[in-house]
Amino acid sequence: MALLAALLRRVRLQSGWSEARSLTQAAHKPEINHNEDISKTFVNRNPRNLEQMALAVKDRGWATVWPTKHFYHRLVFQRSQHHISAEVFSRDSNVPVLTCSTQEWALKKELSSTRSVSACRAVGEVLAQRCHEAGITHLVYHEVPWAFHTEAVQTFWTAMKEGGVILSEPRRKFI
16 A cells, blocks of 8 residues: 555656545636637638539529530530540639640650541540549530541440540539
8 A cells, every 4th residue: 555655756857747536526627728619600721612512603694695604514525627625614614624636746646637527536535535544533524416427436426435524414413
């Protein structure tokens, strides 16, 4: 018993206690740090969070405007006389978020022709990879109703789908 009392005195002296507390005394109240208070208003710092949950508002635009503005991300595929290009636009701006073209040197040096079906497939694969790196999984593709669907356009679509990009957006949830 004396050994236990001596051990307790040594622990009290080393830890800075001047006297031992009994079990019936109230414990020390923790200090309140006002830096750790929870804010009354929450600001979402990830602007794409609501978009990925299909809760963000889609701007519908005017009824006479074509293509409609009812999308989060829109895919535009263009074929010119010499090159093929694809761009992804956000609903907020007219500046493309992602682009891919056969004018890029990395693609041009691997292709025999910058206008062939294999060029369309390569542009689709590269754009799908860039979309995944940017976190874009759903795109809207408003095809021109009077355009003729060639094998090259269909090859581009299949390359995008095989790359894991879904060419339709989820329906918006209203809560």
